Amino acid sequence: xxxxxxxxxxxxxxxxxxxxxxxxxxxxxxxxxxxxxxxxxxxxxxxxxxxxxxxxxxxxxxxxxxxxxxxxxxxxxxxxxxxxxxxxxxxxxxxxxxxxxxxxxxxxxxxxxxxxxxxxxxxxxxxxxxxxxxxxxxxxxxxxxxxxxxxxxxxxxxxxxxxxxxxxxxxxxxxxxxxxxxxxxxxxxxxxxxxxxxxxxxxxxxxxxxxxxxxxxxxxxxxxxxxxxxxxxxxxxxxxxxxxxxxxxxxxxxxxxxxxxxxxxxxxxxxxxxxxxxxxxxxxxxxxxxxxxxxxxxxxxxxxxxxxxxxxxxxxxxxxxxxxxxxxxxxxxxxxxxxxxxxxxxxxxxxxxxxxxxxxxxxxxxxxxxxxxxxxxxxxxx
Ligand SMILES: *[C@@H]1O[C@H](CO)[C@@H](O)[C@H](O)[C@H]1NC(C)=O
Ligand SMILES: *[C@@H]1O[C@H](CO)[C@@H](O)[C@H](O)[C@H]1NC(C)=O
Ligand SMILES: *[C@@H]1O[C@H](CO)[C@@H](O)[C@H](O)[C@H]1NC(C)=O
Numbered sequence: 001x002x003x004x005x006x007x008x009x010x011x012x013x014x015x016x017x018x019x020x021x022x023x024x025x026x027x028x029x030x031x032x033x034x035x036x037x038x039x040x041x042x043x044x045x046x047x048x049x050x051x052x053x054x055x056x057x058x059x060x061x062x063x064x065x066x067x068x069x070x071x072x073x074x075x076x077x078x079x080x081x082x083x084x085x086x087x088x089x090x091x092x093x094x095x096x097x098x099x100x101x102x103x104x105x106x107x108x109x110x111x112x113x114x115x116x117x118x119x120x121x122x123x124x125x126x127x128x129x130x131x132x133x134x135x136x137x138x139x140x141x142x143x144x145x146x147x148x149x150x151x152x153x154x155x156x157x158x159x160x161x162x163x164x165x166x167x168x169x170x171x172x173x174x175x176x177x178x179x180x181x182x183x184x185x186x187x188x189x190x191x192x193x194x195x196x197x198x199x200x201x202x203x204x205x206x207x208x209x210x211x212x213x214x215x216x217x218x219x220x221x222x223x224x225x226x227x228x229x230x231x232x233x234x235x236x237x238x239x240x241x242x243x244x245x246x247x248x249x250x251x252x253x254x255x256x257x258x259x260x261x262x263x264x265x266x267x268x269x270x271x272x273x274x275x276x277x278x279x280x281x282x283x284x285x286x287x288x289x290x291x292x293x294x295x296x297x298x299x300x301x302x303x304x305x306x307x308x309x310x311x312x313x314x315x316x317x318x319x320x321x322x323x324x325x326x327x328x329x330x331x332x333x334x335x336x337x338x339x340x341x342x343x344x345x346x347x348x349x350x351x352x353x354x355x356x357x358x359x360x361x362x363x364x365x366x367x368x369x370x371x372x373x374x375x376x377x378x379x380x381x382x
Pocket of ligand 3: 285
């Protein structure tokens with residue numbers, strides 16, 4: 001067990017390291033300046049110069065379809081014109097606006113080269129049992145900063161990152177189960193710092209540099225997600241909470257992404273509401289999927305796709321829902337979000353159209369061993 005002091009020192013070290021890594025202009029110390037090489041996994045016969053202008057790719061094309069064609073994405077306004085933040089009184093802002101103020105989103109920045117993982121122990125600890133998995137992330141991502149963060153360090157890291165948003169800290173402290181905190185942590189770290197979060201029991205099969213099809217410009221994407229479940233069967237409700245369920249064991253994001261901002265606002269609000277009502281004790285393992293887990297994650301991603309603040313709904317040909325993603329075999333982009341097919345983050349499950357681990361679209365392998373997730377959240381047959 002880490003002592004409080006050691007945890008604090010570790011958290012301070014990580015923050016300091018991040019500060020220098022992100023602020024430094026010296027080319028030797030900027031692992032965030034990652035260039036995405038051309039992906040060979042997804043040959044495009046005829047790449048459009050601007051995929052948003054491609055209008056008929058959604059129907060049956062086997063290439064990477066761009067759903068965004070008529071579903072136009074508004075470029076988000078910067079908090080201030082020069083990208084410079086003026087000091088403002090944030091006390092009267094809604095939590096959502098406060099998070100936007102402290103963690104502004106700029107889709108044109110590069111994906112930060114961080115890999116975040118959490119576990120009870122660091123890899124230096126004798127009891128750490130995910131060495132093979134952990135090594136695949138390091139091997140596939142030279143130059144990335146890779147951190148395995150313990151629960152105790154996580155507490156201090158969140159306190160430092162969210163010092164100016166005390167309601168988030170109050171909610172994090174109030175969450176009554178480790179699994180809820182672990183879910184919340186991934187959204188918090190990605191909102192504040194961006195990069196890749198992946199559960200400790202995942203293997204990286206392919207480098208994240210290859211996750212996005214080469215035809216998609218990196219400066220137009222701020223979030224990369226995968227499909228956990230696409231149960232095309234009449235009794236799907238007996239097994240899954242949503243007809244399409246996005247996974248949250250692996251997520252890549254640029255800092256400040258509005259989906260993360262919304263998910264952090266929602267969890268904070270719900271947690272504090274329950275705290276005030278005195279009903280936090282009512283949260284049990286069965287509540288996790290809806291409260292912080294993949295059901296909440298999936299709902300908020302779909303809300304974002306249909307949010308007039310971010311998408312020009314007047315030009316859209318209809319709401320975006322599970323039907324737009326069922327059965328897909330290649331990546332699809334909606335605005336600034338790339339949705340990978342089920343094979344990418346859930347290969348080898350031998351159902352729902354998922355292909356095997358050696359498929360070129362298989363990017364990570366998730367074991368479901370190291371998560372504190374309840375049975376009900378796992379795949380059938382795991
Ligand atoms: C949660 O959000 C609702 C609606 O915005 C708001 O009225 C309420 O005060 C919030 N609750 C807490 C505890 O922040
Ligand atoms: C999503 O699918 C619906 C049909 O289910 C379709 O009407 C709509 O045009 C699709 N949206 C986009 C943006 O392709
Ligand atoms: C919740 O799940 C965890 C991990 O699966 C388990 O250790 C714990 O005993 C469960 N708690 C309850 C109340 O079922």
